[in-house]
Amino acid sequence: MKAALYYGTHDVRIEQVPDPVRRPGEALLRILRSGMCGTDATEWKAGPHTFPVPGPHPRTGHSGPMILGHEFIGEVLEVDSGGRFAVGDIVASGAGVWCGECVRCREGRTNLCLNYYTLGLNTDGGMAEFVSCPERALVPVPTGLSLDLAGLSQPLAVGLHAARRSGVKDGESVVIIGAGAIGSFVLAGLKSLADIDLTVVDFAGARLDRALRLGANRVIAVDDETREAVLAAVGERGADRVVEASGAPGQLNNAISLVRTGGTILQVGLPSKEQSVDIHSLVMREITVRTTLAHVCGEDLEPALRILATTELGTELLDTDTAGGVLPLDRLAEQLERLATGTLEGKVLFDPSL
Numbered sequence: 001m002k003a004a005l006y007y008g009t010h011d012v013r014i015e016q017v018p019d020p021v022r023r024p025g026e027a028l029l030r031i032l033r034s035g036m037c038g039t040d041a042t043e044w045k046a047g048p049h050t051f052p053v054p055g056p057h058p059r060t061g062h063s064g065p066m067i068l069g070h071e072f073i074g075e076v077l078e079v080d081s082g083g084r085f086a087v088g089d090i091v092a093s094g095a096g097v098w099c100g101e102c103v104r105c106r107e108g109r110t111n112l113c114l115n116y117y118t119l120g121l122n123t124d125g126g127m128a129e130f131v132s133c134p135e136r137a138l139v140p141v142p143t144g145l146s147l148d149l150a151g152l153s154q155p156l157a158v159g160l161h162a163a164r165r166s167g168v169k170d171g172e173s174v175v176i177i178g179a180g181a182i183g184s185f186v187l188a189g190l191k192s193l194a195d196i197d198l199t200v201v202d203f204a205g206a207r208l209d210r211a212l213r214l215g216a217n218r219v220i221a222v223d224d225e226t227r228e229a230v231l232a233a234v235g236e237r238g239a240d241r242v243v244e245a246s247g248a249p250g251q252l253n254n255a256i257s258l259v260r261t262g263g264t265i266l267q268v269g270l271p272s273k274e275q276s277v278d279i280h281s282l283v284m285r286e287i288t289v290r291t292t293l294a295h296v297c298g299e300d301l302e303p304a305l306r307i308l309a310t311t312e313l314g315t316e317l318l319d320t321d322t323a324g325g326v327l328p329l330d331r332l333a334e335q336l337e338r339l340a341t342g343t344l345e346g347k348v349l350f351d352p353s354l
Contacts, residue, residue: 001016001017001018001019001020001126001128001129001130001352002014002015002016002071002128002129002352003015003016003017003067003127003141003328003329003352004068004127004128004329004332004350005017005065005066005067005068006043006044006047006051006065006066006067006068007051007053007065008047008048008053009045009047009048010043010044010333012044012068012332012333012336013090014116014329014330014332015035015055015247016251017067017128018127019129019130020124020130020131020132021132022070022078022132024080025080025134025135025136025196026079026080026132026133026134026135027076027077027078027079027083027085027091027132027133027134027135027138028077028078028079028092028130028131028132029072029074029075029076029077029093029131029132029133030074030075030077030124030129030130031069031072031073031074031126031127031129031131031149031327031351031352032073032074032075032090032351032353033072033073033147033148033150033349033350033351034069034071034072034125034126034127034128034151034350034351034352035069035071035072035151035152035154035155035347035348035349035350036068036069036071036127036158036332036335036336036339036348037070037071037155037181037351038180038181038182038339039070039121040068040336040339041340042046042085042108042272043188043338043339043341044333044336044337044339045103045340046272047151048062050121050122051066051121051122052066052122052123052129053065053066054066055113057117057122059115059116059117059122060117060122060123062122062123062124066120066123066124066125067120067124067125067126067127067128067131068120068121068125068127068332069120069125069126069127069128069131070093070095070096070118070119070121070125070126070154071093071095071120071126071151071154071155072092072095072120072122072125072126072127072131072151072154072299073090073091073092073093073141073147073151073153074090074091074093074126074131074133075088075089075090075091076088076089076090077130077192078219080135081139082246083135084135084138085135085138085140089140090140090141090147090150091138091139091140092138092139092140092141092150092153092154092301092305093119093126093133093135093137093138094102094124094139094154094155094157094295094297094300095115095118095119095120095121095126095133095137095154096110096111096117096137096139096294096297096300097116097117097118097119097136097137097293098110098111098113098115098135098136098296098297099113099114099115099116102112102114102115103221103283105341107339108296108298108299109337110296110297110298111161111293111294111295112293113236115313118260118294119131119133119137123240127329127332127350127352128352129352133205136297137297139153139197139297139301139302139305141153142287142305142306142309144241144309145234145305145308145309147316147325148318148342148349149308149309149314149315149318150305150308151266151347151349152215152282152304152308152313152317152347153301153304153305153308154295154301154313155181155182155347156185156187156188156189156304156307156308156313157295157297157300157301157303157304158182158185158187158295158300159182159184159186159187159189159304160185160187160188160189160192160193160295160300160303160307161189161292161294161296161299161300162182162185162186162189162243162266162292162296163186163189163190163192163193164189164193164266164300165264165266165288165290165291165292166190166241166243166264166290166292167241167264168190168193168194168241168345169194170194170195170196171195171196171197172194172196172197172240172241173195173196173197173199173234173235173239173240173241173253174190174196174197174239174240174242174243175198175199175201175230175234175239175241175242175243175255175259176190176199176200176201176211176216176242176243176252177201177202177242177244177245177246177254177255177258178199178201178202178244178245178246178247178251178268178269179200179201179207179208179210179211179219179245179246180202180207180245180246181317181346181347182245182269182345183200183202183207183211183243183245183246183268184207184210184211184214184316185317186245186268187200187211187214187215187216188214188307188313189213189246189314190243191214191215191264192303192307197217197233197234198216198217198218199216199217199218199219199220199230199233199239200216200218200220201219201220201222201226201230202219202221202222202246203221203222204221204222206208206345206347207345209223210316210345211319213316214316216326218233220233225299227254227257227258230258231258234258235260237260237261238257238258238259238260238263239258239260239263239310240258240259240260240263240264241257241259241264241265241266242255242263242264242265242266243255243265243266244265244266244267244268244269245268245269246269247268247269247270247271247272248269248271249268249271249273249275250275251268251276252265252277253269253275253276253277253278255267256277256278256281256282256287257281259287261285261286261347262286262287262289263285263287263288264287264288264289264290265288265289265290266290266291266292267289267290267291268291268292269322294348316348317346317347318347318348318349326349326350326351326354327348327349327350327351327354328350328351328352328354329350329352329354331350332350335348
């Protein structure tokens with residue numbers, strides 16, 4: 001089959017590799033859409049960090065070049081008899097695989113499973129014509145939902161999980177720092193959970209325009225008076241909750257300056273380097289800092305598909321500069337470079353059959 005293999009920094013190759021072998025409890029899928037995300041771009045730009053290259057990965061045992069892709073939609077080709085799916089079903093993958101038995105799984109926090117691994121991050125994934133995926137990590141795609149929109153379900157599930165982690169409630173004021181892809185998905189998650197007053201902060205341009213279309217009450221462009229503008233909008237005491245979704249240097253401290261005493265900060269973005277933090281202000285103002293990782297497949301993936309099937313959210317998040325946002329795999333390297341350099345505004349999807 002045709003597949004996109006990661007070898008190292010700026011080295012992704014489209015090659016012919018053996019078809020995957022389906023194991024019991026897994027479904028063999030023909031990939032219909034596969035997406036890329038910031039992690040892929042980071043590995044492209046400066047990896048490997050997460051990818052097991054050269055390996056081996058402690059849980060999957062994978063070593064060497066790895067097939068990318070942890071956001072994918074597929075058609076079931078083979079499956080266990082009596083399983084949850086039938087041949088021909090169209091499914092979305094959460095890609096993360098959990099054991100169901102460890103202490104974190106028993107708590108329902110399957111994203112923190114002690115034996116967790118992710119297809120496309122820790123072993124071969126869905127940037128290929130076929131992949132074999134554990135059934136538990138699959139959810140049926142609603143009838144009538146387009147493949148392109150369904151291809152956004154995994155990152156939206158990540159946004160929904162982040163929104164739940166924030167603890168947001170009706171009537172609260174929320175500030176999001178960073179209106180890129182993950183910030184947009186968190187925005188959508190927040191709006192789906194609560195009736196809030198939402199302010200989004202980023203550099204002037206298309207990202208802020210999109211945030212308004214996605215439901216932000218206001219947007220504020222970054223300049224020397226950004227903090228004053230935000231506090232003028234939410235009140236001098238600060239916002240009830242601040243979501244730091246940029247990962248840019250110094251932005252956690254910026255979030256601390258924007259949240260009210262006793263408020264909550266949700267750290268979503270991952271800085272590329274270790275950052276200093278104003279612990280004194282955190283302690284003296286009793287600010288809660290939460291973090292978020294991936295998603296809980298059983299709680300987040302199906303609602304993400306439902307949102308995409310019943311709203312116009314997906315059309316705002318697909319990249320409109322790439323002929324509908326669907327490309328062949330041989331365009332992957334150029335799109336990873338666009339994402340890594342910040343010139344890609346929307347999600348791009350790939351169809352390995354092209």
